[in-house]
């Protein structure tokens with residue numbers, strides 16, 4: 001499906017972007033204040049620019065006079081009323097999910113959800129071959145694993161090195177919250193490093209359970225490619241195996257998005273070999289665009305739903321891709337009940353440096 005035009009559910013982002021501001025990406029808004037004046041919970045005036053650093057203004061660091069100057073990332077001491085865009089803790093869930101989970105779903109809703117899950121698992125495979133080295137594993141992550149991932153990301157996201165929202169000097173910001181695991185990715189320099197430059201935090205390790213899921217996704221996608229690829233290459237050549245040492249975790253609120261970009265900050269060797277980026281989607285669905293050029297009108301569109309895993313490697317490793325919108329209220333109800341995930345979408349992308 002091509003990406004251009006208004007979608008049935010009214011998602012029509014990516015239009016009317018000022019031509020003179022192409023550096024912010026095709027889905028971006030511009031904050032007008034010229035200063036990073038919002039705290040993290042204000043997610044209405046943000047923009048995206050991942051992968052477009054060459055044309056982006058620098059991120060405002062505390063030492064550069066941003067309003068966050070001097071603050072430390074500590075959820076107990078952070079001054080929420082006057083914190084800058086880059087160091088206030090951000091909770092992806094509402095309320096307390098520690099302790100026994102209380103389900104508020106009616107029996108009818110529970111049964112409907114269970115039926116949905118049964119139907120999904122009956123109709124395997126619904127996986128899709130999107131191109132050479134590009135596979136979408138539908139509903140790959142089980143409900144229980146999705147719950148676990150969300151809870152763990154919540155916990156890690158509230159600690160040191162947790163979620164933050166990169167902001168730029170002129171007030172434009174990525175339209176998402178981000179946390180790095182394994183290595184830090186710095187949107188300003190587009191370099192990976194051991195520490196976050198602005199607060200010195202060392203990113204948490206990638207949990208082993210996440211790595212196991214990535215391994216399972218490779219196995220499933222290799223089986224799938226074997227059956228579906230028309231290429232005479234071996235599956236290992238078409239979709240090389242990788243061991244993730246980086247995971248970027250994004251939380252998109254319902255108005256979140258990410259402009260078309262390439263993931264090309266990993267090592268030359270990794271890019272040269274086409275080592276895949278493996279992407280997990282949880283929560284609300286997203287409209288995901290991809291294509292050979294940074295052009296929304298030329299891009300293909302696929303909907304990523306909760307539990308889907310997308311692998312982008314081999315010949316597709318450097319495709320342009322982005323999230324044009326999040327579809328409101330599309331997350332499985334049981335998942336929201338059990339995790340209290342805020343309205344939005346959680347995305348994890350695993351890479352090998």
Ligand SMILES: O=C(O)CCC(=O)C(=O)O
Pocket residue numbers: 050248250258263279286288304321322323347349
């Ligand atoms: O959210 C997504 O599906 C894509 C995320 C992405 O492209 C990135 O983190 O580089």
Ligand SMILES: [Fe+2]
Pocket residue numbers: 261262263321
């Ligand atoms: Fe990306």
